[in-house]
Amino acid sequence: MSGVTRKLWRFPGGIHLEGHKAISTGQPIAEAAIPKELVIPLQQHIGAAAKPLVRVGDTVLKGQMIAQAEGQVSAPLHASSSGTVIAIEERAVPHPSGLNAPCIVIETDGHDTWCELTPHPEFKQLEPQELRNLIRDAGIVGLGGAGFPSFIKLNPGGHIAIDTLLLNGAECEPYISCDDMLMRERADEVIRGARIMRHALQARKCLIGIEDNKPEAIAALRQAVTGLGEKEIEIVVVPTLYPTGGEKQLIKVVTGREVPSQGLPLEVGIVVHNVATAATVYRAIERGEPLISRIVTITGEGAGKAQNMEVRIGTPIHTLLEQSGGSRGDYQLVMGGPMMGFALNSEALPTIKTTNCLLLATEADLPPRPAASPCIRCGECARICPAQLLPQQLYWHSRAKEFDKVQDYHLFDCIECGCCAFVCPSNLPLVQFYRYAKTEIWAQEREKRAADRARERHDFRAFRKEREKEEKAAKHKARAQAVKQESSEDSKKAAIQAAMERAKAKREQNDTAPQNTDNLTPEQQKMIAEVDARRAARVETGGGKEENEER
Ligand code: SF4
Numbered sequence: 001m002s003g004v005t006r007k008l009w010r011f012p013g014g015i016h017l018e019g020h021k022a023i024s025t026g027q028p029i030a031e032a033a034i035p036k037e038l039v040i041p042l043q044q045h046i047g048a049a050a051k052p053l054v055r056v057g058d059t060v061l062k063g064q065m066i067a068q069a070e071g072q073v074s075a076p077l078h079a080s081s082s083g084t085v086i087a088i089e090e091r092a093v094p095h096p097s098g099l100n101a102p103c104i105v106i107e108t109d110g111h112d113t114w115c116e117l118t119p120h121p122e123f124k125q126l127e128p129q130e131l132r133n134l135i136r137d138a139g140i141v142g143l144g145g146a147g148f149p150s151f152i153k154l155n156p157g158g159h160i161a162i163d164t165l166l167l168n169g170a171e172c173e174p175y176i177s178c179d180d181m182l183m184r185e186r187a188d189e190v191i192r193g194a195r196i197m198r199h200a201l202q203a204r205k206c207l208i209g210i211e212d213n214k215p216e217a218i219a220a221l222r223q224a225v226t227g228l229g230e231k232e233i234e235i236v237v238v239p240t241l242y243p244t245g246g247e248k249q250l251i252k253v254v255t256g257r258e259v260p261s262q263g264l265p266l267e268v269g270i271v272v273h274n275v276a277t278a279a280t281v282y283r284a285i286e287r288g289e290p291l292i293s294r295i296v297t298i299t300g301e302g303a304g305k306a307q308n309m310e311v312r313i314g315t316p317i318h319t320l321l322e323q324s325g326g327s328r329g330d331y332q333l334v335m336g337g338p339m340m341g342f343a344l345n346s347e348a349l350p351t352i353k354t355t356n357c358l359l360l361a362t363e364a365d366l367p368p369r370p371a372a373s374p375c376i377r378c379g380e381c382a383r384i385c386p387a388q389l390l391p392q393q394l395y396w397h398s399r400a401k402e403f404d405k406v407q408d409y410h411l412f413d414c415i416e417c418g419c420c421a422f423v424c425p426s427n428l429p430l431v432q433f434y435r436y437a438k439t440e441i442w443a444q445e446r447e448k449r450a451a452d453r454a455r456e457r458h459d460f461r462a463f464r465k466e467r468e469k470e471e472k473a474a475k476h477k478a479r480a481q482a483v484k485q486e487s488s489e490d491s492k493k494a495a496i497q498a499a500m501e502r503a504k505a506k507r508e509q510n511d512t513a514p515q516n517t518d519n520l521t522p523e524q525q526k527m528i529a530e531v532d533a534r535r536a537a538r539v540e541t542g543g544g545k546e547e548n549e550e551r
């Protein structure tokens with residue numbers, strides 16, 4: 001099915017922007033050289049940082065897992081070339097905060113030697129859970145946005161029925177063309193990945209949404225679908241309008257379904273992944289290769305040679321610029337596009353899994369914004385907002401640090417597309433305020449969670465101490481009782497012993513010779529002798545006992 005007859009919908013707001021994509025699509029995807037040093041941050045996306053599995057001095061092979069996922073929302077990391085681990089330390093990383101973070105640093109050996117790989121060419125022989133585990137172990141995260149670990153989105157839970165896998169090939173932001181070039185040159189990888197993901201999700205169909213400003217990519221995808229005879233994959237061509245690439249916006253345009261406020265696409269039976277993520281899933285399953293590289297657009301008027309490059313994760317940006325004809329004039333280095341990207345302060349920073357574009361923006365690309373002036377309440381921002389928010393209210397409350405109120409105005413439905421700031425006649429840096437408010441709210445929530453955990457720990461410690469005290473008291477009481485019982489038994493024993501001794505003394509007294517046997521007559525002595533003889537005779541015949549008792 002080509003998708004030409006499918007009904008399309010429209011999301012509210014949005015703007016038509018100059019694409020600037022042709023700058024970087026003039027030549028095929030180039031292979032970036034192996035850098036001397038790879039700097040691989042342990043945290044490259046949403047979720048917890050990975051935990052190193054290697055130590056300084058270890059030799060590693062390309063594709064070898066060097067850090068494992070830590071926690072529910074996390075992804076492992078793999079060496080993107082062979083070499084030696086020379087440091088595990090804090091380095092500068094590409095992040096809006098500009099802060100350092102722990103990284104594994106590999107000195108490459110130039111051989112690019114793969115570790116042993118385990119391909120699964122017949123993915124249909126694997127259960128969905130097995131596929132998800134392989135995708136998790138390959139370290140795959142969303143390559144089109146914030147880098148959410150892909151295996152989680154492929155596992156919506158048994159109670160939720162997903163009917164549609166929607167692949168996002170809109171790539172609506174100006175200048176960025178890595179997905180466009182991927183779809184042009186590797187459409188079969190995207191389609192193969194789509195089949196695997198559909199199987200993992202057990203989704204009935206797969207739609208691939210792509211903006212109509214990418215005719216070469218559309219043709220390549222259609223060709224790939226035909227070649228594979230895949231009936232359940234549909235290429236849906238949508239009008240070019242920023243920000244169609246937003247998850248909720250693309251769902252609306254392609255299916256007409258509305259994702260609820262602060263809800264997830266799976267609530268309307270849809271899971272969205274990026275086309276580049278799909279190609280990476282194909283490589284992970286059918287070739288056994290983990291995520292160690294991605295396509296990066298190098299573009300902007302400041303770029304010596306704008307192009308797309310297949311880049312190993314961890315490659316320092318300056319080495320890519322050197323391979324792209326260096327730079328021209330004054331420029332601001334931006335990671336991402338002009339609408340949603342953020343400025344980088346160093347070219348020594350490494351590329352990470354979410355580096356889709358390096359924009360060397362001159363004043364021609366990003367004209368300086370005039371000074372901001374007070375809001376005139378014109379309402380333009382609300383008219384243009386694709387999330388149907390009230391940007392000026394968000395702005396006021398963010399600025400006033402009224403974080404409860406800003407959430408009442410659905411701050412977290414804001415996709416930071418920048419449309420409001422783009423049209424604002426007062427040139428207010430609206431998105432910066434929204435990012436600030438989100439960061440503050442997250443920080444407060446983190447603090448609250450930490451305080452809750454600390455309180456729980458304190459309560460538990462107090463409970464444990466109280467329990468130990470009670471146990472100690474019970475033991476003490478039991479011991480005292482035992483001692484008491486023991487002493488009463490001792491006095492009983494002593495009384496018995498005394499009685500026995502008294503009886504013994506009495507017996508001994510009875511056994512002593514009678515005092516009146518002195519000075520006996522011979523007759524008396526004879527009688528006694530006869531009595532003693534009789535007694536002795538009785539003792540020998542067993543009658544002694546009775547005799548003794550009689551006595
Ligand atoms: S567009 Fe700017 S000036 Fe107009 S209402 Fe929104 S924030 Fe205020």
Ligand code: SF4
Pocket residue numbers: 381384385386387388389390391394413414415416417418419420421430431434
């Ligand atoms: S940045 Fe947020 S508030 Fe502004 S237009 Fe986009 S979604 Fe609306």
